[in-house]
Amino acid sequence: MNNIAAMRKAIEIFQSYGIPLTGKQKAANFYCDLRMDKIFVSGLIFELEHELNKELEDDKVARIQTPSELIYTLLKAS
Numbered sequence: 758m759n760n761i762a763a764m765r766k767a768i769e770i771f772q773s774y775g776i777p778l779t780g781k782q783k784a785a786n787f788y789c790d791l792r793m794d795k796i797f798v799s800g801l802i803f804e805l806e807h808e809l810n811k812e813l814e815d816d817k818v819a820r821i822q823t824p825s826e827l828i829y830t831l832l833k834a835s
Contacts, residue, residue, distance in 0.1 A: 760832055766808050767828055774801050776824055783825045805831055 771778055776791065787793045793801075799818075805827065806812055811834045821827050 763809050763832060764828070767805055767831065770801070770804055770808060771824060776801075778824055778828075784823050786822050787824075788822070802827065 768778055774797070776782065782791075785791050787798045788795070798821075802813065802818055802821070809831055811831055813830060813834055817830055821830060
């Protein structure tokens with residue numbers, strides 16, 4: 758899957774969670790700014806991993822705090 762197709766899928770998934778990826782929202786902290794519970798963040802990450810056929814290491818997942826970090830990490834993962 759190329760990066761453009763992966764980005765489109767990721768954007769759709771983020772929108773289904775009500776997270777716009779425009780402006781300052783892409784750098785908003787999941788927990789403080791977006792007030793998401795850890796279980797919803799885990800669900801978002803799981804769904805993105807599933808749709809993009811990628812798997813992130815647990816230590817990387819624990820450090821992800823913003824949508825832009827998550828997208829960067831997923832697209833960088835091989």
